[in-house]
Amino acid sequence: MLFLRPHKCGHYERTVNGILNIDKPRGLTSRAVVDTVNRLLRELGFKRGTIPKVGHAGTLDPMATGVLVVGVGDATRLIELVQSRPKEYRGTFLFGCRSDTDDATGQLIEGDAARAATISREELDAALVPFRGRIEQVPPSFSAVHVAGQRAYELARRGEEVELQARIVDVKRLEVVHFESPELTLDIECGSGTYIRSIGRDLGERLGCGAVMSALCRTRIGPFEFSQSIPLAELTADSLAARLQPCSVAAAHLPAYVCDAEEIANLSHGRGIVPRESAWQRKTEPRPESFALVDAEGTLLAMGGWDRRVPELRPRVNFIGVQ
Numbered sequence: 001m002l003f004l005r006p007h008k009c010g011h012y013e014r015t016v017n018g019i020l021n022i023d024k025p026r027g028l029t030s031r032a033v034v035d036t037v038n039r040l041l042r043e044l045g046f047k048r049g050t051i052p053k054v055g056h057a058g059t060l061d062p063m064a065t066g067v068l069v070v071g072v073g074d075a076t077r078l079i080e081l082v083q084s085r086p087k088e089y090r091g092t093f094l095f096g097c098r099s100d101t102d103d104a105t106g107q108l109i110e111g112d113a114a115r116a117a118t119i120s121r122e123e124l125d126a127a128l129v130p131f132r133g134r135i136e137q138v139p140p141s142f143s144a145v146h147v148a149g150q151r152a153y154e155l156a157r158r159g160e161e162v163e164l165q166a167r168i169v170d171v172k173r174l175e176v177v178h179f180e181s182p183e184l185t186l187d188i189e190c191g192s193g194t195y196i197r198s199i200g201r202d203l204g205e206r207l208g209c210g211a212v213m214s215a216l217c218r219t220r221i222g223p224f225e226f227s228q229s230i231p232l233a234e235l236t237a238d239s240l241a242a243r244l245q246p247c248s249v250a251a252a253h254l255p256a257y258v259c260d261a262e263e264i265a266n267l268s269h270g271r272g273i274v275p276r277e278s279a280w281q282r283k284t285e286p287r288p289e290s291f292a293l294v295d296a297e298g299t300l301l302a303m304g305g306w307d308r309r310v311p312e313l314r315p316r317v318n319f320i321g322v323q
Contacts, residue, residue: 016041016052017073018244019082023229024068030059033068033232041072043237057082058192058221063105066218067226077317078250081303085222085253086172088189091213093200095119095182098210102140102197111210116182119207124179127206132174136166137198169194183214223249247319248300251292256281257313259293259301267293267302268320272312 024033037054046052052073057080060068066089069082096116099106141164170191177185188196197213204211219226230243257280263273273293283291293302293315302315 015050015073016044016046016241016244017075018071018241018246019075019078019224019249020070020072020235020240020243021224021229021245022068022070022235023226023231024060024065025232026065027062028232029062030056030068034070036232036235037070037072037240040235040237040240044240055079058087058218060218061103061105061216063103064216064218066216067221067224067229068218069221069224072244074319075247075250078247078303082222082224082250084192086189086191086220087194087218088173088187088220089196090177090217090219091186091188091196091200092215093184093186093203093211094214095184095204095207095209095211097212098201098204099212100141102195102201103213103216106212108212109210111204112208113182115207115209119181119209121176121179123207124176124184127203128174128176130206131199131203132171134168134170137169137195137202138166139164139195140197140201167193171199174199184211187219223252246300248292248294248298251300251303255283255285255288255291256294256298257291257304259295264295264301264320267315267318270315270318272307272310272314274311275313 020037022033024030034054034056038051041051041054053071053076055071055076057069057071060066069079071077071079071082094104095111096113097111098109100109101107171188171194172191173187173189175187177187179185186199188194188199190196196216200211200213217226235243257273257275259267259273259279266273287306289305291304292300293304293313294300300319302319303317304313305316306312307314
């Protein structure tokens with residue numbers, strides 16, 4: 001959404017804010033998608049020093065496709081909120097082989113192809129049971145996890161041994177879409193921090209044959225679904241503004257406090273609000289920790305928090321004047 005906002009020097013500057021739901025193509029890094037959006041902003045006439053910030057939520061590996069949420073302008077301040085939302089994937093795995101990256105892009109190592117050919121649907125279903133719910137998972141050696149101040153993949157690429165600790169992740173749903181050995185396709189719903197490659201790797205070890213991930217598509221992250229995503233090749237400078245979704249979409253799942261005119265004026269100056277009980281929407285607890293401050297039309301005014309000294313709502317991230 002393109003609009004003008006006051007600049008500290010007394011004139012108005014053009015800016016753009018909002019969220020893009022992009023279908024990332026195979027072979028590109030998530031960073032390359034951000035670079036593409038930056039290029040389109042330059043085509044719109046933004047110069048160095050005035051070009052809006054651009055960032056993405058939830059990195060996708062180059063081989064992965066699907067939903068990549070990109071924040072533009074002040075919407076980048078909602079990246080962490082989007083990234084924490086549940087995600088859904090469709091992953092394809094090949095039994096009977098292994099790789100150093102746990103996917104088909106790495107150095108492939110022969111597994112037990114004969115064993116892979118004998119896996120029955122009953123064995124598969126039984127093997128999948130321990131991978132549902134809150135589980136322990138070791139990230140891949142080629143991952144962005146920090147080890148002694150460095151990314152694990154940086155160490156792995158240098159040939160150094162990478163020892164990563166298991167972490168607790170939440171796999172809410174794990175369903176078989178197709179199985180014809182050696183190929184398996186799963187639909188997976190999981191929490192932040194889950195590595196789909198690790199699920200395939202560990203499943204292959206449990207079945208005694210090894211496995212690698214051969215394809216991955218992220219089909220949803222929070223409210224952003226693959227069916228509504230924009231193919232990157234279709235995004236142009238002329239269409240970018242129309243494709244942007246408002247910041248409020250990212251916070252639609254949170255309790256909302258509807259501000260009146262006086263409260264909006266207070267927020268615009270960073271002042272607190274003494275809450276009116278009748279102004280809450282979707283309130284699930286007496287004092288929600290995370291919530292959105294909105295106007296009567298549902299426009300996101302701020303992400304709110306509580307003042308610990310007095311019973312007031314305070315703007316933690318203020319969006320007044322940026323939408």
